[in-house]
Amino acid sequence: MASITASYPWTTAPLIAGAPMRLISGPSLVHAISAAGGIGFLAAGTDVSTLSENLSAFKSLLSTSPIPGAPSDVLPIGVGFILWGADLKLAVKALSELPEPPAAVWLFAPSSSEELGSWANGIRSATKNKSKIWVQASCVADAIEAIKVANPDVFVIQGADAGGHGRYASAGLISLVPELIDAVREYYGNLNGGGDTSSFPSPPKFVAAGGIADERGVNAILALGADGAALGTRFLAAEEAVIRKGYQDAVLKAEDGGNNTIRTDVYDKLRGTIGWPEGYGGRGVINLSYVDAIKGVSFEENEKLYKVAEGAGDKGWEEGNARMTTYAGTAVGLVKKVAKAGDIVRELRGQRI
Numbered sequence: 001m002a003s004i005t006a007s008y009p010w011t012t013a014p015l016i017a018g019a020p021m022r023l024i025s026g027p028s029l030v031h032a033i034s035a036a037g038g039i040g041f042l043a044a045g046t047d048v049s050t051l052s053e054n055l056s057a058f059k060s061l062l063s064t065s066p067i068p069g070a071p072s073d074v075l076p077i078g079v080g081f082i083l084w085g086a087d088l089k090l091a092v093k094a095l096s097e098l099p100e101p102p103a104a105v106w107l108f109a110p111s112s113s114e115e116l117g118s119w120a121n122g123i124r125s126a127t128k129n130k131s132k133i134w135v136q137a138s139c140v141a142d143a144i145e146a147i148k149v150a151n152p153d154v155f156v157i158q159g160a161d162a163g164g165h166g167r168y169a170s171a172g173l174i175s176l177v178p179e180l181i182d183a184v185r186e187y188y189g190n191l192n193g194g195g196d197t198s199s200f201p202s203p204p205k206f207v208a209a210g211g212i213a214d215e216r217g218v219n220a221i222l223a224l225g226a227d228g229a230a231l232g233t234r235f236l237a238a239e240e241a242v243i244r245k246g247y248q249d250a251v252l253k254a255e256d257g258g259n260n261t262i263r264t265d266v267y268d269k270l271r272g273t274i275g276w277p278e279g280y281g282g283r284g285v286i287n288l289s290y291v292d293a294i295k296g297v298s299f300e301e302n303e304k305l306y307k308v309a310e311g312a313g314d315k316g317w318e319e320g321n322a323r324m325t326t327y328a329g330t331a332v333g334l335v336k337k338v339a340k341a342g343d344i345v346r347e348l349r350g351q352r353i
């Protein structure tokens with residue numbers, strides 16, 4: 001069976017993916033990740049209006065700094081969409097205008113199975129099947145549903161520790177990765193009249209996400225049977241991330257992520273990023289906004305205090321005043337310094353920098 005890196009010929013095993021982080025994963029970050037032999041995902045998120053501009057910016061970076069091994073028919077990156085909020089027609093338009101579409105498209109948080117199916121079909125036809133479809137799923141049931149409507153090339157298995165949005169009801173990677181892989185293989189095996197998926201022309205691959213921040217985490221998910229790792233939180237401390245200094249400093253400072261981060265809708269409500277499907281919340285560092293919400297401070301009062309913090313710029317993340325959202329996963333305590341994204345990728349693969 002071909003390894004996952006065969007489909008992305010500029011990449012080096014083990015495959016390291018930079019998760020699409022809305023507003024944060026821009027052209028420089030994804031270029032740096034892919035140039036180091038990983039695959040960076042540009043975040044379109046819920047707003048597709050800046051996608052063409054970001055893809056053009058990436059292409060000009062690529063023309064000044066080509067990525068060795070990159071194929072000529074696709075861009076050596078992926079693009080990530082948050083389906084409940086993104087406009088499929090705009091996405092199809094932006095991608096079909098490209099002579100070379102991205103090598104992969106990452107689909108997350110559909111409001112229904114039908115929506116996921118429409119996106120997978122729409123993207124495949126817009127890119128003439130050149131973009132592989134990656135679907136991020138946080139539980140076994142979502143993965144099986146995804147097979148029926150989207151037939152993903154890659155499953156991104158999102159564990160409970162993941163930073164940013166994910167399902168409240170989800171398991172840690174140590175149990176989720178093997179169970180989800182077994183369930184998907186069994187499902188395909190049954191479709192194939194029994195037996196395992198090795199007889200399939202191109203069985204799906206599996207990338208694990210959630211709580212991986214260093215080489216030990218990467219080795220662990222490989223031992224569980226995953227083909228690669230996707231990371232968000234660790235890349236918040238990349239030099240190339242589009243991130244406020246206050247946010248990045250708060251990530252570096254936070255530790256003991258199981259104790260000091262929480263998956264909640266408090267931050268979405270205060271920021272006005274509402275509309276997530278039932279069952280999704282965003283994991284971030286616990287701050288005064290969350291503490292006040294839990295204490296019973298009214299939403300109006302909490303929002304007023306949040307707006308004051310927002311007006312204070314980077315100070316809105318400072319101790320004693322920390323109300324600005326710091327989306328990050330439980331691995332935040334393993335993120336100690338800002339580094340070049342390329343060095344992070346190499347370090348995750350076990351190369352000494």
Ligand SMILES: Cc1cc2nc3c(=O)[nH]c(=O)nc-3n(C[C@H](O)[C@H](O)[C@H](O)COP(=O)(O)O)c2cc1C
Nearest residue numbers: 019021022108162163164210211231232233327329
């Ligand atoms: C700040 C931040 C923003 C994120 N934005 C997105 C997004 O726009 N689309 C998406 O599919 N996932 C998003 N995620 C979730 C990631 O896809 C991934 O599941 C997660 O980062 C993995 O866990 P980790 O943060 O522990 O590495 C985001 C994560 C973070 C930390």
